Amino acid sequence: MKLVEIVFLLILTGLIVVAANMVGYKADAFLSLQGVLVMVLIGAISFAIVRIPFLKNFPVVALATGVAIYASSAWFPWHKEVVAITNKVDFMAIATPTLAYAGLSIGKDLAIFQQLSWRIIPVALAVIAGTVVCAAVIAQWALHL
Numbered sequence: 436m437k438l439v440e441i442v443f444l445l446i447l448t449g450l451i452v453v454a455a456n457m458v459g460y461k462a463d464a465f466l467s468l469q470g471v472l473v474m475v476l477i478g479a480i481s482f483a484i485v486r487i488p489f490l491k492n493f494p495v496v497a498l499a500t501g502v503a504i505y506a507s508s509a510w511f512p513w514h515k516e517v518v519a520i521t522n523k524v525d526f527m528a529i530a531t532p533t534l535a536y537a538g539l540s541i542g543k544d545l546a547i548f549q550q551l552s553w554r555i556i557p558v559a560l561a562v563i564a565g566t567v568v569c570a571a572v573i574a575q576w577a578l579h580l
Contacts, residue, residue: 441482448532449475455528462523470524473517477502 449471456467481499484490490498506517 445475451532452528460525466523470521
């Protein structure tokens with residue numbers, strides 16, 4: 436991916452997360468923006484590390500996880516501030532745009548899915564049905580609380 440695309444996607448995702456955090460979880464916009472900026476910075480650092488020649492084939496997700504773990508660990512000088520700031524962003528506000536991007540990325544690989552034959556259909560239906568049933572059970576449980 437080009438640098439411009441990476442920056443655009445990081446900013447777009449950050450704005451969607453801030454909006455989701457404000458609307459869905461009634462969080463303060465400024466506090467949400469601070470937490471998302473820290474997360475976007477972690478993502479940008481991860482993309483910069485991948486540009487190093489011998490790490491070119493390393494997954495960005497793994498690097499982002501490693502950078503985030505380090506930034507929130509006791510070894511990092513400002514770990515208390517990082518944890519306090521990022522705790523203002525709800526996990527589900529982050530999961531929504533992430534899962535949307537995952538769905539869009541699968542759509543570009545439809546030719547590969549066609550080669551998997553008919554066996555992918557029952558597996559996909561079972562996964563979707565299990566997800567819906569589990570989500571309904573969790574929602575019902577949460578509503579009864």
